[in-house]
Every structure is written in C-alpha cells, then in structure tokens.
Amino acid sequence: MKKSFGSSKNKNKEKKTPSKEAPAPQTWEEYMEEGVLLEEKGERYGTGDKARRYYEKAGDMYNKACKLNPEDSDCLYNFGRVLYILVDFTHSTCQKLSLLNASIVRFRSALHYDPDNTDTLFNLGQALTTHAEVVQDHEEDEEDGDGQDHRHGDEDNFQGSPEERAVLELLEAIKLFETCYSIQQRELYAAVQQASSKDNGVTEEKTEGSGEHEKQELSNSAGVLIDTLISASQALTSLAFLVDTVERSQTYYKQAKDRLEIALGVVNDKLLWPDEEEESSSSSKGKEKDAAAELLVEGEIEDVQPATKPISKFREAQSQNETVSRKEKICDIHLQYSTVLSSQTERSYQDTGKISEDLYDEALQHLDVVLRHQPRHVEALCDKGDLLGAWAQGLAALDQGADLSDSDIERFDSSSSITLGTSDVIAAEPSASSTDLRKSSRPVRTWQLFAFATRAFLSALEVEPQNTSILEKLGDIHWSRSLLTSPVALKNRSMLLNNASVYYRFAWESCRDGSTENVDEEQRMEILLSWAQVLRAIPGKEEEVLRVLKQWKRLGGTKEMLMELLEGNSGDILKEDFIEFALKRLHKGF
Numbered sequence: 001m002k003k004s005f006g007s008s009k010n011k012n013k014e015k016k017t018p019s020k021e022a023p024a025p026q027t028w029e030e031y032m033e034e035g036v037l038l039e040e041k042g043e044r045y046g047t048g049d050k051a052r053r054y055y056e057k058a059g060d061m062y063n064k065a066c067k068l069n070p071e072d073s074d075c076l077y078n079f080g081r082v083l084y085i086l087v088d089f090t091h092s093t094c095q096k097l098s099l100l101n102a103s104i105v106r107f108r109s110a111l112h113y114d115p116d117n118t119d120t121l122f123n124l125g126q127a128l129t130t131h132a133e134v135v136q137d138h139e140e141d142e143e144d145g146d147g148q149d150h151r152h153g154d155e156d157n158f159q160g161s162p163e164e165r166a167v168l169e170l171l172e173a174i175k176l177f178e179t180c181y182s183i184q185q186r187e188l189y190a191a192v193q194q195a196s197s198k199d200n201g202v203t204e205e206k207t208e209g210s211g212e213h214e215k216q217e218l219s220n221s222a223g224v225l226i227d228t229l230i231s232a233s234q235a236l237t238s239l240a241f242l243v244d245t246v247e248r249s250q251t252y253y254k255q256a257k258d259r260l261e262i263a264l265g266v267v268n269d270k271l272l273w274p275d276e277e278e279e280s281s282s283s284s285k286g287k288e289k290d291a292a293a294e295l296l297v298e299g300e301i302e303d304v305q306p307a308t309k310p311i312s313k314f315r316e317a318q319s320q321n322e323t324v325s326r327k328e329k330i331c332d333i334h335l336q337y338s339t340v341l342s343s344q345t346e347r348s349y350q351d352t353g354k355i356s357e358d359l360y361d362e363a364l365q366h367l368d369v370v371l372r373h374q375p376r377h378v379e380a381l382c383d384k385g386d387l388l389g390a391w392a393q394g395l396a397a398l399d400q401g402a403d404l405s406d407s408d409i410e411r412f413d414s415s416s417s418i419t420l421g422t423s424d425v426i427a428a429e430p431s432a433s434s435t436d437l438r439k440s441s442r443p444v445r446t447w448q449l450f451a452f453a454t455r456a457f458l459s460a461l462e463v464e465p466q467n468t469s470i471l472e473k474l475g476d477i478h479w480s481r482s483l484l485t486s487p488v489a490l491k492n493r494s495m496l497l498n499n500a501s502v503y504y505r506f507a508w509e510s511c512r513d514g515s516t517e518n519v520d521e522e523q524r525m526e527i528l529l530s531w532a533q534v535l536r537a538i539p540g541k542e543e544e545v546l547r548v549l550k551q552w553k554r555l556g557g558t559k560e561m562l563m564e565l566l567e568g569n570s571g572d573i574l575k576e577d578f579i580e581f582a583l584k585r586l587h588k589g590f
Helices: 008-016 028-045 049-068 073-089 093-113 118-135 162-199 210-242 246-267 281-294 324-352 357-373 378-399 406-413 422-427 434-439 442-463 468-482 487-491 493-511 521-537 542-554 559-569 576-587
Strands: none
Touching (some): 093 118, 118 210, 210 246, 324 378, 378 442, 378 468, 442 468, 521 542
C-alpha cells in the first residue's frame, strides 16, 4: 500500500481548471503528492506503455522528494515499491536486476527508519525473492550494459556463485516474512479481541454501520496475513529446490506446506469471515480424497480434433461484492500448494531419477479446488496443463516405443465424439479414477495425460483467446504428442502436426508486430523456430519452412543462437536434428 499525501480539495480544484497548467512541485509534500497521483494513474492503465510512463514519472517525483528528506521512511518505501512495480514492465534481465537492486536499497533504508513497518518488511521480502529467482542464471559480479552493477546491501563483497547468493537472499526474505507475520498476527489478534468485546457489550454501543466496517477490516487484515504466509511459502519453495542436500530440501518443502496449512486455518476462521456461507476450504480439502477419483476426466481416449480459430465464449465478469475476497484467498492458497508440490516433483526426479506420480496427483487435486471455486481461472488452467504435460513427458521419456496390448489398441480405436469447451473440461464428472488410470500401461497413461493437458489449455484459451503463451503451449503439446510412438499417436500424427502448426501460426500472428504485452523478442523467435520444426515434419511444407526461418533471421536469429541451442539448451521442444538442419540452411542463406 502506498502512503497518500495532500488534500482532496486540491485535487478537485485542479480538475475544475484543466486549462491552467499546474505549477511544478517544489516542496517535499508537493513531490510526494504528485508521486501518489501519478501512481494512481499508472494503476488505472494497469499494463502497457502508458502505465509504465506514469510509474516512471512517479518514481522521479519520489526520488526528488527523497533528496529533500532522505530519512523519511514513507518516501523511501514509496520509491522502492514503484521501482519494484517497474520490474514487470521490462523483459531485459539486466534492467530487471538494476530495478530490483535499486528497490531493495530503498526498502532497506525505509526499514532502518521504521523497523516494524509490515508493508516494508513484506515488500523487501518480495523483492529479495524475485531477485534470487532472476539472479540464478546471471553472474551479478559483472556490470551490465548501462553501467550499473547488480549488487546491493551488505552483500557487495560476496564472492560466491549466483546460486549461493540466491540462497542467502531467500533466507533473508523468509526471516522478513516471519517477522512481518508475527507483527500482523499480533495486530489481528488484538483486533479480534476488540471486536469480540464489542459484540459482548463490554465497550460502547456500536454506531450504525460500524459493525460491518469492523468485520470488513478483520477480513482485510486476515487477507494480508494470508498473503504473507503465501509469500513465505514461495520463498521456502525456491530455497528447497536450490539447496544441495535432499534432507534440507525436504525440510524446506515441509515448511512451505506448513505455512499454507496456517493460511488455510486463517481462511476457515469464522471470526475473521463471519458472513461467509461458502464451502469452507477445509471441507473442500476433505472432498479432495473423494476427488482423488476425479483427478482425470473420462476413461476413453479420444481422437484428436482439428484446431480452430480461438474465440472467447465468455462475457465480461460482473462486478462482485467484498465477500469474493475469501474465495480468492482460498484459490491463492491452493495455487501455491500446487506450486510447492510441482516443484517437489521436479526436485524428486532430479534426486532420484524417478517420477513421483503421487505428488503430481496431489498437486492436481489442489488445482481442482481452485477450479471448483473459479472455473475460468486462467492461471489454474494453465498450471494444470503444465503439470499434466510434465507428467506425460516424464512417462514418455521412460517408455518411448513400448508395445501396446491388443486391449489397449482396441480402446484407442473405440473413439468417442467430444467437444473441447470449458463445460466439458471443467464441469464434467469423470468416469475413471486415477487408480484405474494407474493400472493402464504407460503408453495409455501418457496419451491420456497429454489429452487432458490439451483440454486444460483449450479451456484457458476460451477465456483468453489472444494469449500468445497459451497458443504456444498448445503448439508445444501437440508437437510432443506427435512424437509418441504408440498406435494411437501414429494414427493421429497427421492431425497433431497440423494442429501444432496452426497454434504456432496463431501465436505468431498474435505477437509478430512486437506490441503484445509480456511477449519478448526471445519468445517470438522461439515460436518461429518451433513452427518451422513442425512444418518440416509435414510433407510438402518445404517452402513454408524456409519462409518461417527467413522471418526468424529477420527478427535477429543468428548462427550463434542455434549453436547455443545445439549445446543442450533447447529443452524438450526443439530437437537436435532440426537445429542442425536450420544451421545448414542458414549457412546456405536459406
């Protein structure tokens, strides 16, 4: 939350005389008030260049205010928070790091003058967590192109690796979140005690409307406390994945889950959400065991349907009252629970070389809780698609080329007519349990998981039909399915390749002019290479392959980029034989 300054009278006066240019700020108070006004304008635009420019101007006002009064904690906090917001407006890693370090410095200074400020504690923890995530792939001891280095605070002389620095930052962030939580918990407990005393008639009589206001204040405070617990869980999850030993990793994963269990207790506390009549999170969780049989939908394996132009089938959401906040917090908690478990599956595979299907199972159950509350929740749908796809990819790596039994082939041939709308994906009651699915052969299970992942992404696409990342994911998943060697995959290979090509084309069309938000040049080039790879696998598409590769080169593609991919950084999508092909064609000038 930002600190507000100035009177509403002055704001109204400026609106009445728009023809007169307002005088430039001169005093500390004027700089602060102007900064707050510019921030509010940035918030109204949300994203995009206009929002970015307003935030940059707000930062400039706070910077000038800080020069006039360098010891004011509110000014330092506001400046640090705007710098942190601006991180989301850049795709450059160097710029992200520079902004994060500048933000961290301001937050530290603000905390020096106001050590118990929960807003500052929370935001410094967030900035350190983000910094740790970004810095792992970049050496911070080197300066970037704009002449600024990536060091901050007391770690200026730190000589360790980026991973070691990230660990230290995450440990500090966790301490900050714990301190913040302790203060917030005490304040919330005191507020609950005060409200309870008033309800029992111990203190003065309530004025009209004051009771509702107090209840809303309790809910808001509880929501802030939950945010802190979720952020602590996020930092612990990142730390668990980074540390060397399996024992330490498991300890941090357990602590990450413990914070979420506390958050579930807060969200289910009737004293904090007294007017809520929704299904409680704990009852949702109780249903999850029954929902273990609902993990995956429909027992039969369908033929692949052709890709079509994505069109949103949803109207704009209606305005909702304040009681939605609890539902949103429930969703936030279960989303983070799924993230913890998803990270744990990756770490487990890294440590043991085995796929932890029980962890995948549990992670999906938490996403299903979110989707029961909010069936159009795009993040949950995409997380579900990613999780199912990763599970299928792991099984495929174990069992490529395995033979199927006659009964499996018969199941594949008994295709069923389906539609790929959200109502089918989300609301349909499944007819096969995850236990039954586990009894199937790995090729059957792999195909089924890929199919469900596809459905999840298609459901997300119905909500956001122009989302480049979802379109790219659909291209990726159809390409991955086309590489399977089971009979059902071979039977549908032509359709899978065509669908992959269509989705990559849609993804490229949605971002080719570079104006799409949150799509950087690297992602655009990745889409083109993936599209060219798919086209190369389709007979008769040789000219289209070269046309797409030429577009990739015009966008800035180089031999060095392909060589880097060839050295092992291409992931599961771009294959070595295609990269070698692209290198040869590049050498010949396409």
